[in-house]
Amino acid sequence: MSERRITMADVARKAGVSSTTASFALAGRTDMRISDAARARVLEAAEELGYRPNVTARSLRTKSTQTIGLVSDRITTTPFAGDVIRGAMEAARERDNLLFITEAGGDSDAESSLVHALLDRQVDALIYASMFTRYVTPPKELFGRRVVLLNCLAPGFAAPSVVPDEVEAGRDAARALLAAGHTEGIWAIGGHQALPATPEGIIAGNERMRGLEEVLREGGARLEGVVECDWGTPDGHREVSALLAQGHRPRALVCLNDRLSFGAYQALGEAGLSVPGDVSVISFDDQDIASVLRPALTTVRLPHYQLGRLAVELTLRSGPLEAVVHRVPMPLQERASVGAPATG
Amino acid sequence: MSERRITMADVARKAGVSSTTASFALAGRTDMRISDAARARVLEAAEELGYRPNVTARSLRTKSTQTIGLVSDRITTTPFAGDVIRGAMEAARERDNLLFITEAGGDSDAESSLVHALLDRQVDALIYASMFTRYVTPPKELFGRRVVLLNCLAPGFAAPSVVPDEVEAGRDAARALLAAGHTEGIWAIGGHQALPATPEGIIAGNERMRGLEEVLREGGARLEGVVECDWGTPDGHREVSALLAQGHRPRALVCLNDRLSFGAYQALGEAGLSVPGDVSVISFDDQDIASVLRPALTTVRLPHYQLGRLAVELTLRSGPLEAVVHRVPMPLQERASVGAPATG
DNA sequence: CCCACTTGCTAATCCGATTTAACAAGCTGG
DNA sequence: CCAGCTTGTTAAATCGGATTAGCAAGTGGG
Numbered sequence: 001m002s003e004r005r006i007t008m009a010d011v012a013r014k015a016g017v018s019s020t021t022a023s024f025a026l027a028g029r030t031d032m033r034i035s036d037a038a039r040a041r042v043l044e045a046a047e048e049l050g051y052r053p054n055v056t057a058r059s060l061r062t063k064s065t066q067t068i069g070l071v072s073d074r075i076t077t078t079p080f081a082g083d084v085i086r087g088a089m090e091a092a093r094e095r096d097n098l099l100f101i102t103e104a105g106g107d108s109d110a111e112s113s114l115v116h117a118l119l120d121r122q123v124d125a126l127i128y129a130s131m132f133t134r135y136v137t138p139p140k141e142l143f144g145r146r147v148v149l150l151n152c153l154a155p156g157f158a159a160p161s162v163v164p165d166e167v168e169a170g171r172d173a174a175r176a177l178l179a180a181g182h183t184e185g186i187w188a189i190g191g192h193q194a195l196p197a198t199p200e201g202i203i204a205g206n207e208r209m210r211g212l213e214e215v216l217r218e219g220g221a222r223l224e225g226v227v228e229c230d231w232g233t234p235d236g237h238r239e240v241s242a243l244l245a246q247g248h249r250p251r252a253l254v255c256l257n258d259r260l261s262f263g264a265y266q267a268l269g270e271a272g273l274s275v276p277g278d279v280s281v282i283s284f285d286d287q288d289i290a291s292v293l294r295p296a297l298t299t300v301r302l303p304h305y306q307l308g309r310l311a312v313e314l315t316l317r318s319g320p321l322e323a324v325v326h327r328v329p330m331p332l333q334e335r336a337s338v339g340a341p342a343t344g
Numbered sequence: 345m346s347e348r349r350i351t352m353a354d355v356a357r358k359a360g361v362s363s364t365t366a367s368f369a370l371a372g373r374t375d376m377r378i379s380d381a382a383r384a385r386v387l388e389a390a391e392e393l394g395y396r397p398n399v400t401a402r403s404l405r406t407k408s409t410q411t412i413g414l415v416s417d418r419i420t421t422t423p424f425a426g427d428v429i430r431g432a433m434e435a436a437r438e439r440d441n442l443l444f445i446t447e448a449g450g451d452s453d454a455e456s457s458l459v460h461a462l463l464d465r466q467v468d469a470l471i472y473a474s475m476f477t478r479y480v481t482p483p484k485e486l487f488g489r490r491v492v493l494l495n496c497l498a499p500g501f502a503a504p505s506v507v508p509d510e511v512e513a514g515r516d517a518a519r520a521l522l523a524a525g526h527t528e529g530i531w532a533i534g535g536h537q538a539l540p541a542t543p544e545g546i547i548a549g550n551e552r553m554r555g556l557e558e559v560l561r562e563g564g565a566r567l568e569g570v571v572e573c574d575w576g577t578p579d580g581h582r583e584v585s586a587l588l589a590q591g592h593r594p595r596a597l598v599c600l601n602d603r604l605s606f607g608a609y610q611a612l613g614e615a616g617l618s619v620p621g622d623v624s625v626i627s628f629d630d631q632d633i634a635s636v637l638r639p640a641l642t643t644v645r646l647p648h649y650q651l652g653r654l655a656v657e658l659t660l661r662s663g664p665l666e667a668v669v670h671r672v673p674m675p676l677q678e679r680a681s682v683g684a685p686a687t688g
Numbered sequence: 689c690c691c692a693c694t695t696g697c698t699a700a701t702c703c704g705a706t707t708t709a710a711c712a713a714g715c716t717g718g
Numbered sequence: 719c720c721a722g723c724t725t726g727t728t729a730a731a732t733c734g735g736a737t738t739a740g741c742a743a744g745t746g747g748g
Contacts, residue, residue: 052460052463052464053464054404054464054466055464055465055466056400056403056404056409056465056466057404059400060398060400060401060404065400065465067465075426076425076426076427076429076430076433077426077427077430078426079423079426079632081420081425081426082419082420082421082422082423082425082426083420083421085420085429085445086420086421086447089420089445089446089447093446093458096461098444098446098461098462098465099444099445099446100442100443100444100445101429101433101443101444101445102433102437102442102443103430103433114437116396117440117442118442119396120396120397120398120399121399121400121409121411121442122398122399122400233636234636237638259636262636266638269613288423289633292577292578292603292606294581294610
C-alpha cells in the first residue's frame with residue numbers, strides 16, 4: 001500500500017551503525033553493549049525518519065504476531081456482541097495486540113476454514129466464542145493450540161472457559177425480591193429449560209433457577225409456579241396473559257430474560273396492572289431495552305464486556321493456559337420494576 | 345504456538361523437488377514449465393503433510409497480507425454494529441481476507457495509534473467507519489493510503505464513501521403513507537435536526553425530511569407539523585404526549601427513528617389511542633425492537649449489512665479507489681403500524 | 689611488554705515464502 | 719553434426735527484521 005516504508009536499514013544507515021546495533025538500540029535491549037552515543041543516534045534517526053517496525057517481518061523471526069484470533073458462531077448478530085468485542089479489543093490494545101474477528105455462523109466447515117485462515121496468519125492465540133452460554137465441541141484444528149473458550153464450556157477440551165456466574169445471578173435476583181418484602185405469589189417465567197426449548201436457556205435457565213430457588217428457600221419464600229416456555233418477547237406476552245386469564249394474581253414475576261420481561265410488561269399493561277404497583281418484575285441480561293422500558297427494568301446484567309476482556313487477558317498471560325472455568329460476576333441493575341408487594 | 349508447522353521446504357523435500365518448483369506448483373502458476381508428474385507429486389506431498397502456507401512469510405515478499413483493517417469510533421457499542429461488521433467480514437471472507445476490527449472511542453490519539461498498529465501489520469486497506477452517518481476528518485496517517493469511508497463523508501479527503509440513501513428513504517416513507525391514503529394530519533417527530541440536537545440526526549434527519557417532504561408535496565399531501573427534538577425513546581414519549589395534550593389529533597406519525605417510535609407508542613397507548621387504528625406510525629432504522637413492538641413497526645431499514653459489505657468489496661477491487669459517494673438503498677420494512685387514516 | 693579481559697560494534701544467518709536468473713538435457717532443422 | 723530452441727528444474731536473491739558468533743580496539747595487571 002502506497003510509497004516505500006522506512007526500514008530499519010534506513011535508520012541504521014542514517015545513524016551510521018549496523019542494522020544489528022539499530023535493532024538492539026530500538027528494542028532497548030541491554031544484553032549487548034552499545035555506547036550511549038550510538039544508541040542516541042539510532043533513536044534520533046528513527047524519530048526523524050518516522051520509522052515504524054514492520055510487524056509482519058518481525059514475527060517471521062520471533063514467531064509472535066501480537067495478534068489474537070476470535071472465532072464465534074454468530075456473535076455479531078446478537079445485541080450483546082458489541083460489548084464482548086469491545087472488552088476483548090480494549091484488553092488486547094492495552095498490550096499492543098490486535099484482534100481478528102471472525103464469525104462462522106454455526107457452520108462447522110466454515111469454522112475449520114476460519115481457524116485455518118487465522119492459523120495461517122500465525123495468531124498467537126485463539127478465542128472460541130459463543131453467542132450464548134452452552135456446551136460446544138471446538139473444531140479439531142483447535143486442539144493443541146493456545147485457546148480460550150468464551151461464553152462456552154467444552155468438557156474434555158483442555159482450555160480455560162470464561163462464563164457468566166449464572167447461579168449467583170439467580171441468587172441475587174432472589175435476594176432483591178426478598179429485600180423488597182416478597183415471599184408469596186412469586187412466579188418464574190421461562191423456567192429451567194431442562195427440556196431445552198430455547199438453546200440459550202440450557203445453562204442460563206438451569207443455573208439462574210437453581211440460585212433463585214436456593215435463596216428463596218433459605219429466605220422462607222418459595223415459587224408459586226414456574227412457567228416453562230421459550231425466551232422471546234411474544235412468549236412472555238402469551239404466557240403472562242394466559243397466567244392472568246387463569247385467574248392467577250402474581251405479586252412478582254421473575255422473567256428469565258429481558259425479552260420475556262418486555263412481553264410480560266405488554267401483557268400486564270393490557271390487563272390494566274401496573275409495574276411495580278401491582279406486580280414486581282425482575283429479570284436477567286440487561287439488554288438495551290431494559291433501561292428504556294417504562295418503568296425501567298430491574299435486571300441482573302450479563303457482563304459481556306468483562307467476558308471479552310477476561311478472555312483476552314487470559315491468552316496474554318505468560319505460560320500455559322489452565323483448563324479452569326472462570327465465572328464472571330453478574331451485577332444487579334436496580335431500576336424501577338421491583339417494589340413492595342401489593343397488599344391484600 | 346505449539347509444534348513446528350510444515351513448511352514448503354518439507355513439501356519440496358518429500359516430493360523430491362526444489363522449493364522453487366514446489367512454490368510454483370502450489371501456486372498453480374503456469375508461467376514456469378513444470379512436468380505434470382512433478383506437479384502431482386508436490387500437490388500430493390502437500391496434501392499428505394497437511395501443508396498450509398505461512399501467510400506472514402508470504403506477505404513479507406508479496407507485500408499483500410490479505411488483511412483489511414477497520415477503524416471505528418464506537419461502532420461496537422451501537423445495536424447496528426453487528427450487521428456492519430458481519431457484512432464486512434463475509435465480503436472479506438469470500439476473497440480469503442480477514443478483518444482487524446478496532447475501535448477508537450472517538451479519541452483521535454487512539455485513532456492514530458490504531459491506524460499505526462494496523463499499518464505496522466501491513467494491512468492491504470483500511471476502512472474508516474462511523475457509528476452514524478456524519479462528516480469526519482480522518483487522521484493524517486490515513487492520507488495517501490488505500491481507504492474507504494464507511495457511513496461517513498469527508499469532503500477533501502480522496503476516498504470513496506459508503507452511506508445509506510437517506511433521501512430516498514424519506515421518499516419511501518412518504519410513498520407508504522400516500523399509498524395507505526394519508527394526506528392530512530401527518531406529523532414528523534424528530535425533525536430535520538438542522539440545528540443539530542442529536543449528532544446522529546445531522547445528515548439522517550435532514551435527508552430523510554427532504555425526501556419525505558418532496559414526495560408528500562408531489563402527492564398533494566403535506567406535513568401538518570414538525571416536532572424538533574432529540575432522538576431517544578423518552579423524547580418520543582414526551583413530545584407525542586405533549587402534542588396530544590395540546591389537542592392535536594394526528595393521523596400519521598413519521599418518527600425519524602425507531603426509538604422515537606417506541607416512545608410514541610408509549611404515549612399513544614397511555615392516551616388510549618391505537619396503532620394503526622387511530623394513528624399510523626412509520627419510522628426509520630429497523631432496530632431489533634421494531635419487529636417486536638405491538639403492533640410491529642413499519643420502518644425504513646438502515647442497510648448495515650450491505651454497508652459493511654460494500655465497503656470491503658470496494659477495498660478489494662483492483663486499481664486505485666475513486667472518491668465517489670456510494671449510496672446504499674434503504675429497504676422499506678412493511679409491518680403493521682401503517683393503516684388507512686381514521687375516518688372523521 | 690604481553691596476555692587476558694572489557695567494551696563496542698558488525699558480518700552472517702535465519703525465519704518461510706516468492707521470484708529472478710540460469711542451466712542441463714533433449715530435440716530439431718539446416 | 720552442430721547451433722538453436724524447448725522443456726524441466728534449481729540456485730540464489732529478496733522481503734525486513736532478530737539473533738548468534740565473532741572481531742577490533744582499548745585497558746589493566748603482572
